[in-house]
Amino acid sequence: MQIYFSKIEEGVSLAAFKTDKFKSALMTVSFALQLDCETASGFSLLTNLLSLSTGDYPTMQSFSIIKDELYALGLDAYVQRRGEILLVTLEISSIADSFAFDNERVLFKATELLGGAIFKPCLENGIFPEANVESEKKCLIEEIESEIENKPAYAMKQARRILCAGEPFAADSAGETERVAALDGEALMYYYRKAINEAPVFITYVGEAEPQYLEECIKANLPFKKREHTIPKPIIHAPSASIKRVFEKMDIGQCIVILGFYNKMPENARDRAILSVYNEILGGSAASKLFMNVREKEGLCYYCSSYPSGRKNVLFVSCGVEPGNEEKAIESVYREINAMKNGDFSEQELENAKNSIIQSLNGQDDSLGSMTGYLLGQILFDDAVDNERAASLIKAVTKADVSAFAETVCPELEYILGEEAAQ
Amino acid sequence: MNGFNVKEDLSLKEKYYYKTLSNGMKLTVIPKELSTAFAMICCDFGGEDTEYSLGGESFTLPAGTAHFLEHKMFENPDGSDAFSEFDRFGGSANAFTSYENTCFYFSCTENFFENLDILLKSVSGLYITDASVDKERKIIEREIVMYEDHPSTNVSRNLTKALYHASPTLMPIAGTVETVAEINKEVLMRAYEHFYVPSNLSLCVCGRVDGERVAIAAESFFKRSGDRPTTPIKKEPPAVVREKIEEKGIVATPLFSIGIKCPIPEHDDLRAQRSAAAIRLAVSLTFGRAGSFYCDNYAKGLLSERFYAGYVQNNYTAHIVLSGSSNAPEAVFDAAIKELKAKKQTLFTEKELIREKRAAYAEMLTLFDSGDDLTAAMAASSFNSYDEYDCIHVISDITLDEINAALLSLELENSALSIISAFEPQFTQQEEH
Structure with a gap:
């Protein structure tokens, strides 16, 4: 896999994968900031405004028409999280130039529009227009409030908030309704300048463009000034001496149980390889212990999976159970967590898990989205390793490594979302 | 490739090979320069197929039967699960049921034919007991209730109720807690016998795959033959049920x-x-x-x-x-x-x-x-x-x-x-x- 790295400017990095596999292309521009409850709402609302219109296409309709004319160009802006890093990301997904009619330079025109969204947003008297701000505030508040419609996702967010209270990790990257409501055009300019002018920039590209053409598009349309390359480091979650139980009442037919765990902080690529193998065996696939035992053997739920974080030392297990079966499910999950501690998994399970992870690493270059995530990781983190090295680290993981990691996994939270508290 | 038809589209820069195997199964091979290879078996039996005819006889099935079968198809004769076998060969497998069909698939970057054998073996036989069906019913009930807790599913389901008088899509693909209670071992066995015949199945593979070897494997696992069931055409009046x-x-x-x-x-x-x-x-x-x-x-x-x-x-x-x-x-x-x-x-x-x-x-x-x-x-x-x-x-x-x-x-x-x-x-x- 041939990846092209380039420093566009001090603090502005590019990672690109040139390939003819796809008929479309995906470019992302991400600004890395500290995840924080107080500022997440501002950055989140900023992404809504940047994707709404630009100075050259100041109305939503004019902006949509030009995008449709450019083969339904997808130009989105959103916030995402990597551990305790908040990324303000703008993304263009476009048709590959070679599939356009009349030899159009679609990538160039697409980056031109992206550049407009970043450097020439729609402003009035130097700030975001009040009408746009108010309408996007309403939309974002609705979006945040609508999270209760997806109960498992809502439950996971609540569990994260409770388990990591007081830490940046507890912050919701989409923002909080009260903080969104308090924002105005002036305040948004602060977030805009903070992201666009100060934050380190990470650009990824997957598609058919030659590096030379890609750099031409970037240099002509994305004139970033130099900035410091400072990436926020995560705060280590301290272990708790007791298990907290939280029940939240909601009128639903199925209880959602989320268990939160402390684990040793993965400090390097080798630690992350061990964590991946641990998770794959515990609850990362349909052959995992949680799926095979809690779902298949005991029939307690439709889904039961584990979710670690490679950049924060907490792990969650989520399952949806019949009301009244919460305690059984919790016991059953703890049984599997303890089985991992006791080394109660075979060499075959270990090999299968390693093989499965390596195969998914090997297949990453078949997906625009996966490849983009991989490229971003390569330039965002100083200690990132390439897939070849990651695969060799996975191969080297031993049963003793997994058991030693499992020893550090301690339960800290039992969160239940359901109709009534279990007796 | 011997015995295959080819369809090529120069403007799309795409092509595929296809043939009907000796057992009646349809095979499509899409050559692509990918690291990953994909395979999917598709059975023309979905949530909408609750009434059908075969050999001059009419049959009805409880809503959710196709989906229930999907859940049981990856079970082995010894009660073990095909997921563990796929896992051994690094295959990432899954299945889904739509109103039109039921599909079983895997993807992998190595051991394609080992994984293909597991897929073919799984779909070419049904191994269930009363106890395993009862246990699965509980899991499916959890799935049904999970979707019922989702308002976006409900708003769309209610629209179907408002629009259609007689469509089988009035029932959820997975059925309801009441209809899955009617599904037992006999119902599943009969549905399997009628619908999982090679002439009602298709296999599609994509990637750097030897199509001729795929054809041999598919023919060796599916030997039985049988006619495809036919489903009735339901007349739907143009007017809505409720506004x-x-x-x-x-x-x-x-x-x-x-x-x-x-x-x-x-x-x-x-x-x-x-x-x-x-x-x-x-x-x-x-x-x-x-x-x-x-x-x-x-x-x-x-x-x-x-x-x-x-x-x-x-x-x-x-x-x-x-x-x-x-x-x-x-x-x-x-x-x-x-x-x-x-x-x-x-x-x-x-x-x-x-x-x-x-x-x-x-x-x-x-x-x-x-x-x-x-x-x-x-x-x-x-x-x-x-x-x-x-x-x-x-x-x-x-x-x-x-x-x-x-x-x-x-x-x-x-x-x-x-x-x-x-x-x-x-x-x-x-x-x-």
Whole structure:
């Protein structure tokens, strides 16, 4: 896999994968900031405004028409999280130039529009227009409030908030309704300048463009000034001496149980390889212990999976159970967590898990989205390793490594979302 | 490749090989320079197939039977699970059931033929006991309740109830807790015997795969033969059942789903796809992001980012759907009907059509960028007289007259509105240590 790295400017990095596999292309521009409850709402609302219109296409309709004319160009802006890093990301997904009619330079025109969204947003008297701000505030508040419609996702967010209270990790990257409501055009300019002018920039590209053409598009349309390359480091979650139980009442037919765990902080690529193998065996696939035992053997739920974080030392297990079966499910999950501690998994399970992870690493270059995530990781983190090295680290993981990691996994939270508290 | 037909599209830079195997199974091989290889078996048996005929005899099945079978297919004779076997060879496997079919698939970067054997072995036999069926029923009940807790599923299901009199899609694909209670070992065995015959199955593989070896493997696992069951054509009256259904749910802003019923084509052929494409383009032009309907109503606060406009057409349904969230769903409904009435007067222009066709072409191209989506689409289209290549060319060939005719043919009185409005949830948190 041939990846092209380039420093566009001090603090502005590019990672690109040139390939003819796809008929479309995906470019992302991400600004890395500290995840924080107080500022997440501002950055989140900023992404809504940047994707709404630009100075050259100041109305939503004019902006949509030009995008449709450019083969339904997808130009989105959103916030995402990597551990305790908040990324303000703008993304263009476009048709590959070679599939356009009349030899159009679609990538160039697409980056031109992206550049407009970043450097020439729609402003009035130097700030975001009040009408746009108010309408996007309403939309974002609705979006945040609508999270209760997806109960498992809502439950996971609540569990994260409770388990990591007081830490940046507890912050919701989409923002909080009260903080969104308090924002105005002036305040948004602060977030805009903070992201666009100060934050380190990470650009990824997957598609058919030659590096030379890609750099031409970037240099002509994305004139970033130099900035410091400072990436926020995560705060280590301290272990708790007791298990907290939280029940939240909601009128639903199925209880959602989320268990939160402390684990040793993965400090390097080798630690992350061990964590991946641990998770794959515990609850990362349909052959995992949680799926095979809690779902298949005991029939307690439709889904039961584990979710670690490679950049924060907490792990969650989520399952949806019949009301009244919460305690059984919790016991059953703890049984599997303890089985991992006791080394109660075979060499075959270990090999299968390693093989499965390596195969998914090997297949990453078949997906625009996966490849983009991989490229971003390569330039965002100083200690990132390439897939070849990651695969060799996975191969080297031993049963003793997994058991030693499992020893550090301690339960800290039992969160239940359901109709009534279990007796 | 020996004995295979080939279809190549130079403008798309795509090709595939296909043949019907000696056992009647349809095989499609898509050569692609990918690191991953994909395989999918598709059975032409889905949630809608609750009544069928075979050998002159008529049968009925409880709703959810196809989906229940899907859950049991990866079980081995010794009670173990095929997922563990796939895991041994690094295959990532799964399955899903739609209204039309049931599909079983895997992807891998190594050991393709080992994984293919597991897939073929799993689908070529059903190993169930009363106890394993009872245990699975509990898991499926959890799945059904999980979807019932999802208001977006409910708003769309209620729209189906408002629009259709006799469609099997009135029942959820997974059935209900009541209908799955009727599904037992005998029901599953019979459905398996009738539907899982090679002539009712297709296999599609994609990647750097030896198609001839795939054909040999598929023929060796599926030896039995049998006719394909036939499903009845249900006549659906043009009028809706109810104009409005409203229900309460846990939502922050009311959800709505508007449906405008269209005639269901008698045959699923390229002509039907062309009519569907004309309606889809008319819907995108009227309700898409670049249209004044969306932009004006977004500015007024009547619509949000969640607004979706599309057209659904399959064996038992055909309707335009407009869905999203709004504090005034009735006003959205009125505005949408008014917009269509106005469009019927002004009609679309050639300039609008060119823009929309470009957008539709680009969106359809993305299918070829996803090995799993392409495999799924081609496996399902093996039972049709057209494929995904044809559908792209339909878009480029379609004329302004066809789009305007599609618009004029819409019978706006055959429309309905489904709403899930908010009730105050009681959020209380209790903590204990």
